[in-house]
Amino acid sequence: MFDQLTLTPRQRQDLRTIAAMIIPPSEEYRVPGADDDIIQADILATLGRDTKQVVTALDHLSRLAGMPLADLEPAARDGVAQQFRISGGVAAATLVRVVLQCYYRDDRVLGSLGLELRAPFPKGHVLPDGDWSLLDPVKARGGSLRRTS
Amino acid sequence: MKDPVDVLIIGAGASGAAVAWSLAETKMHILCLEQGGWMNPAEYPSTGRDWEAKFYGEWSSSPNVRGRPEDYPINDDNSPIKVVNYNAVGGSTVMYTAHWPRLHPSDFKVKTLDGVADDWPIDYDALTRFFEENDRMMGTSGLSGDPLSPLTHPPMPQQPLGLSGAIIGKAMNKLGWHWWPSDTTVATMDYEGRARCINLGHCTPACAQGAKSSTDITYWPHAIRAGVELRTHCRVREITTDENGMASGVVYYDKDGVEQFQPAHVVIIACNGVGTPRLLLNSASGRFPNGLANSSGLVGKNLMFHPYAQIYGFVKEPTDSNRAPPTCLWSKEFYDTDLSRGFVRGYGIQFGRGAGPVFEAVASEQKGILPWGADHHRVFRKLNGHRLAVSAICEDLPEEHNRVTLDPVLKDSHGIPAPKIDYTISENSRKMMEHGLARGREILETAGATDICINNPIPWGGWHLLGTARMGTDPERSVVNEWGRAHDVKNLFIVDGSIFVTSGGVNPTSTIQALALYIADQMKQRLANLFD
Numbered sequence: 001m002f003d004q005l006t007l008t009p010r011q012r013q014d015l016r017t018i019a020a021m022i023i024p025p026s027e028e029y030r031v032p033g034a035d036d037d038i039i040q041a042d043i044l045a046t047l048g049r050d051t052k053q054v055v056t057a058l059d060h061l062s063r064l065a066g067m068p069l070a071d072l073e074p075a076a077r078d079g080v081a082q083q084f085r086i087s088g089g090v091a092a093a094t095l096v097r098v099v100l101q102c103y104y105r106d107d108r109v110l111g112s113l114g115l116e117l118r119a120p121f122p123k124g125h126v127l128p129d130g131d132w133s134l135l136d137p138v139k140a141r142g143g144s145l146r147r148t149s
Numbered sequence: 150m151k152d153p154v155d156v157l158i159i160g161a162g163a164s165g166a167a168v169a170w171s172l173a174e175t176k177m178h179i180l181c182l183e184q185g186g187w188m189n190p191a192e193y194p195s196t197g198r199d200w201e202a203k204f205y206g207e208w209s210s211s212p213n214v215r216g217r218p219e220d221y222p223i224n225d226d227n228s229p230i231k232v233v234n235y236n237a238v239g240g241s242t243v244m245y246t247a248h249w250p251r252l253h254p255s256d257f258k259v260k261t262l263d264g265v266a267d268d269w270p271i272d273y274d275a276l277t278r279f280f281e282e283n284d285r286m287m288g289t290s291g292l293s294g295d296p297l298s299p300l301t302h303p304p305m306p307q308q309p310l311g312l313s314g315a316i317i318g319k320a321m322n323k324l325g326w327h328w329w330p331s332d333t334t335v336a337t338m339d340y341e342g343r344a345r346c347i348n349l350g351h352c353t354p355a356c357a358q359g360a361k362s363s364t365d366i367t368y369w370p371h372a373i374r375a376g377v378e379l380r381t382h383c384r385v386r387e388i389t390t391d392e393n394g395m396a397s398g399v400v401y402y403d404k405d406g407v408e409q410f411q412p413a414h415v416v417i418i419a420c421n422g423v424g425t426p427r428l429l430l431n432s433a434s435g436r437f438p439n440g441l442a443n444s445s446g447l448v449g450k451n452l453m454f455h456p457y458a459q460i461y462g463f464v465k466e467p468t469d470s471n472r473a474p475p476t477c478l479w480s481k482e483f484y485d486t487d488l489s490r491g492f493v494r495g496y497g498i499q500f501g502r503g504a505g506p507v508f509e510a511v512a513s514e515q516k517g518i519l520p521w522g523a524d525h526h527r528v529f530r531k532l533n534g535h536r537l538a539v540s541a542i543c544e545d546l547p548e549e550h551n552r553v554t555l556d557p558v559l560k561d562s563h564g565i566p567a568p569k570i571d572y573t574i575s576e577n578s579r580k581m582m583e584h585g586l587a588r589g590r591e592i593l594e595t596a597g598a599t600d601i602c603i604n605n606p607i608p609w610g611g612w613h614l615l616g617t618a619r620m621g622t623d624p625e626r627s628v629v630n631e632w633g634r635a636h637d638v639k640n641l642f643i644v645d646g647s648i649f650v651t652s653g654g655v656n657p658t659s660t661i662q663a664l665a666l667y668i669a670d671q672m673k674q675r676l677a678n679l680f681d
Contacts (some may be wrong), residue, residue: 021519024525026526046202096674100514101507103510104507105202121193125473127308127348128310128311129309131310136324137325137330139296141327144297145255145297146255147254148254148258
């Protein structure tokens with residue numbers, strides 16, 4: 001079952017640290033970083049089927065860092081993060097994807113991007129019909145299907 | 150012992166639904182067994198805020214990722230293209246882009262015209278009225294009159310051009326290349342009980358509005374009203390045969406997992422180009438030691454996928470992003486053979502309108518164009534909502550080494566051996582893909598796109614499962630005859646994409662369903678001597 005695996009305190013700490021390295025907060029865009037409490041809580045609550053890969057990724061990260069990631073000097077931390085992304089394979093890709101998918105559904109982030117805070121259904125979206133005269137050159141050029149004999 | 154049925158159909162997807170509906174007018178007792186269940190649109194991804202995240206899990210197009218009880222695993226480790234499908238009433242029409250081209254007349258004459266592969270035993274004209282009938286039943290939208298595509302008469306107008314379509318159209322006009330609004334099975338007006346499209350955005354993993362046609366909401370309600378029985382959550386293990394070598398029925402597991410035997414006078418397989426050879430190979434017996442209907446040895450061979458070469462980039466203007474059906478236009482500029490290009494046959498192009506924010510972030514991070522750290526936000530705002538995609542859908546020619554076999558270890562939840570895929574992209578296809586990428590780059594650069602990336606092939610692009618029980622007049626070179634009946638078993642029919650002889654360079658579902666209706670019509674015409 002997905003929920004049989006849980007993250008240790010150390011793994012949670014490393015997850016928060018690496019998440020902030022992927023997406024730090026920005027005053028310019030008025031958005032939190034991916035280490036924000038609400039986003040971290042969303043990640044942990046919805047890991048589900050990704051838990052095993054994320055745990056594998058965090059184990060790999062722990063081996064690379066040799067200590068809590070946050071305790072490394074900034075330059076060393078950057079080096080570990082770079083190595084993690086290069087050598088982490090599917091597990092690292094899964095961890096990054098989990099961070100991104102939770103970050104880019106946060107209300108504050110979507111608001112900053114100018115996106116509506118709602119599901120697509122039932123309101124949908126309006127699509128401009130567009131200028132179909134663009135098709136006139138294609139019609140004028142014409143053409144024919146390849147003959148079969 | 151259950152009472153025998155006249156006709157037993159295995160699979161309730163694109164072709165199974167069409168053949169069931171067509172045969173219903175005979176008033177025979179028709180039963181369809183489907184391993185999945187009925188869909189509930191209230192649970193479709195677009196009804197929730199986490200709609201994009203679901204694509205990576207329970208709504209993945211890959212059965213191996215979804216892993217629902219209704220799915221069966223597929224060993225596709227030895228293939229650069231991974232199989233995608235959906236198992237439910239409606240089959241993979243629940244989860245497709247609704248892009249709706251037809252094979253061209255020339256696609257049925259590949260050997261005659263280009264000296265490769267084989268001609269089909271039927272021609273386009275044999276299917277014309279079934280294409281038309283199917284378009285009415287599925288409910289298509291489009292603009293009649295494309296000079297480089299077969300003539301169609303969609304009952305609904307085309308989708309809006311939108312922001313993305315206008316950018317693409319201008320670029321194609323600058324290049325002087327053909328483009329046209331795609332025929333689609335997206336309802337652009339209220340149609341036969343379906344509400345019109347409201348641009349929920351991501352058609353592929355099911356449409357909560359019901360605007361996208363899938364056979365659970367088109368063919369099946371009509372078929373059931375006409376008397377066809379549909380049993381869900383019933384997975385067929387094997388087709389049995391009698392002492393005369395005729396199909397006698399099927400062994401299946403019911404919704405409670407209990408093994409059942411259902412006798413039948415006629416069996417029709419509609420399980421797609423992977424599921425059908427899997428079932429035939431799993432139906433081996435003393436009389437048919439190499440699998441049912443496999444005296445030619447071709448069951449499972451000649452698998453064709455359509456390798457997709459995709460190139461995409463980002464323009465300064467906003468695109469439609471996730472606010473519209475994902476595909477909108479096609480081009481047939483490079484569809485026909487031109488040997489000066491260095492390959493035989495050709496490809497269609499389909500254009501993508503864009504992506505949602507989660508998909509954009511994940512894909513761009515993986516490609517290395519969306520950085521970690523302080524610059525992440527600036528770059529993401531440049532990318533998100535600005536993507537345009539060009540995909541070359543390349544004709545895949547049949548090669549016997551591309552095949553479906555039974556995995557010696559992997560089994561589904563009922564213990565039935567799973568399919569194993571061995572597939573390589575041919576040199577001809579490679580050249581075609583490179584050509585498509587180069588033309589796609591020209592299109593994107595003409596549109597002003599930067600940060601150009603490629604997927605060559607699209608790895609999770611095995612949507613089209615074709616050729617593994619091909620049709621033909623020669624029993625030594627084909628599995629079914631020119632009207633879908635197995636050469637070896639005279640009351641066994643196949644109606645799905647596995648009977649394709651060649652693949653064309655377009656999405657196949659329209660042609661699959663037209664073929665299913667054609668075969669049903671042939672059966673109805675021959676009812677008095679169907680087994681002769």
